[in-house]
Amino acid sequence: MLITSHDVARFAGVSQATVSRALRGDSRVSAATQDRVRRAAEALNYVPSEAGRSLSTRTTRxxxxxxxxxxxxxxxxxxxxxxxxxxxxxxxxxxxxxxxxxxxxxxxxxxxxxxxxxxxxxxxxxxxxxxxxxxxxxxxxxxxxxxxxxxxxxxxxxxxxxxNERGGRIAAAELAELGHRATGLLGGSDDTSTGREREQGFVAGLADAGIVLPDNRIRRGPYDFDTGYFGLSELLAADPSITAVFCGNDVVAIGAYNAALRAGVRIPDELTLVGFDDLPMASWEAFALTTIRYxxxxxxxxxxxxxxxxxxxEAPDSAQRVVVDPELVRRGTHAPPLTAREER
Missing domain, CATH: 3.40.50.2300 (Response regulator)
Structure with missing residues (x-):
């Protein structure tokens, strides 16, 4: 037999409206009455109806x-x-x-x-x-x-x-510090704010170090494995001199990592890869991906x-924005280019 709020009301000796208010914790109902209603509800194994609650409060939660x-x-x-x-x-x-x-x-x-x-x-x-x-x-x-x-x-x-822009700048600064000048980008779609901002930050960071990123060293696409896999294959085919690639996210970077393995390109000896997001898989020993964490x-x-x-x-009239700071996590996919190491 289905127990209703009317049954709880009769058992507790209050009105049905009081039952609804008491179970919502309404301050208009005394603590003693709220306690009596809750005990009645527990004794009868009453479960409040979400549909009914939505109708009375005009919210769905x-x-x-x-x-x-x-x-x-x-x-x-x-x-x-x-x-x-x-x-x-x-x-x-x-x-x-x-x-x-x-x-x-x-x-x-x-x-x-x-x-x-x-x-x-x-x-x-x-x-x-x-x-x-x-x-x-x-x-x-x-x-x-x-x-x-x-x-x-x-x-x-x-x-x-x-x-995102700061994250791109951090990646660029790291590659420049390592001595990479022939860099590439496997970015996200240009119709996403993340893709645009990370690319803008990376290009600006390279420019600060006196490095130009030409269009033929850029590939964009969805944030998925294929963008990294096929994108890196295209970059290396077009310009084998590339020594480092910044990837729009970790999934793209893992796709690029697999493409490098298939092509016989050693990471990080011959190619440095940097990702973005620091997903748990980025720390797996199979990848040990250097990436941007937040x-x-x-x-x-x-x-x-x-x-x-x-x-x-409770929010102000104007919109609020929370911006999380990124940082670089150094693992095993970054190193100076071979030429720089030979000079040292």
């Missing part, structure tokens, strides 16, 4: 998280801490597969099944953020932004990101907090 590529090992490490932070704050996470059709995604987000959204794979040309702004569904950018917000957050959307968990938790502050009305 659910957050939609958009991801375009669940096969990419980066996203589980981003989604995990995001889920934990939302759960700790009493929210459930709904994982949504982002499609190319913004209209379909918007319809999915605006069906009243969620209170807010976390956008993790936004492209710079996406119309989804503006659609959500028009419909007044709170959202936060995580990892990527739509490219129209500027550093002061004037787009009205909160964001938690890594300082606190991925802190970035994900910050995104959750920004969105929940927005939902609670």
């Amino acid at each position: 659910r957050i939609g998280v958009l991801v375009s590529d669940l096969t990419n090992p980066f996203y589980p490490h981003l989604i995990g801490p995001l889920h934990d932070e939302l759960e700790r704050c009493g929210y459930r996470m709904m994982l949504l597969a982002e499609r190319s059709d913004d209209a379909l995604v918007t319809e999915q987000l605006l069906d009243h099944s969620i209170d807010g959204a976390v956008l993790t794979t936004t492209s710079t040309g996406s119309g989804l953020p503006d659609a959500l702004r028009r419909k007044q569904l709170p959202f936060v950018f995580l990892n990527r932004v739509d490219g129209r917000d500027g550093v002061d957050g004037r787009n009205g959307a909160d964001a938690a990101v890594v300082d 606190d991925l968990r802190a970035m994900a938790r910050a995104a959750a907090r920004l969105l929940l502050e927005r939902l609670s009305g």
Whole structure:
């Protein structure tokens, strides 16, 4: 027999409305009454209905998280801490597969099944953020932004990101310090903020050291294994003199690593590789990848907090941005070029 809140009300000797308020921890209900209602609910094995709660509070306590590529090992490490932070704050996470059709995604987000959204794979040309702004569904950018917000957050959307440009500069400075001048780039798609910013930082960092990165030493593509594998093969075929390559992320770097192995190019003796993200696999002995690290968990938790502050009305009118600092992790895929070592 299904136990309802009316049964709990009769058992506790209060109204049904008081039961609902007491189980929500409403301050209008005394502590003694809240305790009596909870005991009654436990005695009857009563489980509150999420649907009923949503109708009474006009909230779902659910957050939609958009991801375009669940096969990419980066996203589980981003989604995990995001889920934990939302759960700790009493929210459930709904994982949504982002499609190319913004209209379909918007319809999915605006069906009243969620209170807010976390956008993790936004492209710079996406119309989804503006659609959500028009419909007044709170959202936060995580990892990527739509490219129209500027550093002061004037787009009205909160964001938690890594300082991608600084990460690119750090990689460039390391390669320059090692003595590499014939460098290449396997970057992310140019319709992503991460791809653009990391490339801009890398090119600027090389320029600071008096090194020019020509277009024929650049390949761009999705942040996946194939971009690294086929991209490095093309770079080496076009210019065998390349001695170091900066990769847009660790997955791309691992693809490049495999391409180098297949081509008989020794890493790091003949080719230096630097990744970005410091995923757990980057530290595996099989790769020992030198990479750019940042606190991925802190970035994900910050995104959750920004969105929940927005939902609670505690956030300021202007958009907030949390920027996580990157750092270089030196492992086993970097070394001076052979010519520099011979000169030493």
